[in-house]
Amino acid sequence: xxxxxxxxxxTQLRRGALEYCVLALVAHEERYAVDLVRDLGEIQALVTSExxxxxxxxxxxxxxxxxxxxxESDAGPPRRYYRITESGRVALRAFGEEWTSFxxxxxxxxxxxT
Numbered sequence: 001x002x003x004x005x006x007x008x009x010x011t012q013l014r015r016g017a018l019e020y021c022v023l024a025l026v027a028h029e030e031r032y033a034v035d036l037v038r039d040l041g042e043i044q045a046l047v048t049s050e051x052x053x054x055x056x057x058x059x060x061x062x063x064x065x066x067x068x069x070x071x072e073s074d075a076g077p078p079r080r081y082y083r084i085t086e087s088g089r090v091a092l093r094a095f096g097e098e099w100t101s102f103x104x105x106x107x108x109x110x111x112x113x114t
Contacts, residue, residue: 014045019056020095021046023088026066030083033057057082065091 018040025031025039037053040046060066065088070078084092 017099018046018048018052019060020092020099022053022056022060022082023065023084023092023095026082027084027089027092030069030081032079032081036082060088064088 021040022036025036031039033050033053036057037048037050040048040053057066061068061082064085066082067085068080068082070080073079
């Protein structure tokens with residue numbers, strides 16, 4: 001696999017995990033999209049843009065994993081806040097279990113290979 005293929009693979013892995021990182025953030029407290037971008041940006045591997053996040057949030061809402069509420073803002077137009085649903089919590093727990101198993105298996109293979 002060339003460098004470009006490796007980058008594409010890592011990008012796909014990151015995108016797949018990003019939705020669960022967003023669910024984890026809104027599981028702790030209701031969040032505004034700009035807050036999510038900021039919080040994710042504090043973790044180097046999860047830096048993302050609003051252009052990536054908004055379609056992801058829309059999909060999570062359509063799938064019933066998050067719900068939204070509109071709130072007035074002192075700084076401009078009303079803002080949409082996202083909160084996890086019970087279905088979202090179930091999906092997040094299931095991902096957490098699978099992720100741990102997946103991560104451990106990959107770590108073991110990488111460690112063996114070095």
